[in-house]
Amino acid sequence: MSCGCGDCEEMMQPYLDGVLSDEQVLQAQAHLERCPGCDKRYRFEVTLRRFVRVAASEEMRLELRHKLSSLRAAG
């Protein structure tokens, strides 16, 4: 288990989103350094976000690219 502190869990997403204040960021970093439970969940969250972004990405088909291009006023 992690440190069991609900506050950390609540701070994790805002921390990852980069929306905490400077002071909160320092607190979070200090906590991650001394709490292996939260630190491994933090690393998992970073990996999960990247995995989701990559797994959900689908390339546009060439055909659509041509169609969009033909919608221009210039044709």
Add this chain to the structure above:
Amino acid sequence: MSESAPTSAETRRLAEVARDRVRFEQEALELSDQVYRVARRLVGSREEAEDLMQEAYARAFRSWQQYQPGTNLRAWLLRILTNLNIDRGRRVQRTPDMQPLEEGDYFLYNKLESTLGDANPDEDRVIERLSQNSVVEALAEVPHDFRDVLVLVDIGEFSYAEAAQILDIPIGTVMSRLHRGRRALKQNLAEKAVV
């Protein structure tokens, strides 16, 4: 001289507008890969995403003069696209907003870790419990309102403020929908995990 002057000024102005237009179209097309990546996950199928892209680009090219140069063009395009998507009546088939989402943020990790029988697994090994397909499916099952925000922020990498502007909702709503969307995604992923 005095007769031809206004004509050439007018010609110059028209040429400038034409140039601006070509530049706008060029820039919009260069962003199409990024716009598509978001569009594809806002809707259920590739066909729908392709239709939506064409509608959005047709509208963008028509109303290009409403775009203010120097502002975020990708956000402007996605605002058109999400509005069209909502107008298409997707609300009719929308899934209910309320889901039991009381699991915490660590829920998915805890579940995946418990299947490994290793007290301290590497995060890459934990992620291996998930497949690419499961992500696509899990995302598709997140209720629409939450999914729009989730896709814009976590796939499109827009800021909270940009997502708020694109969807025309308050930033606090972006944050709460994102929070619930991410939890819904994790809950769906936990159900699809390889155990």
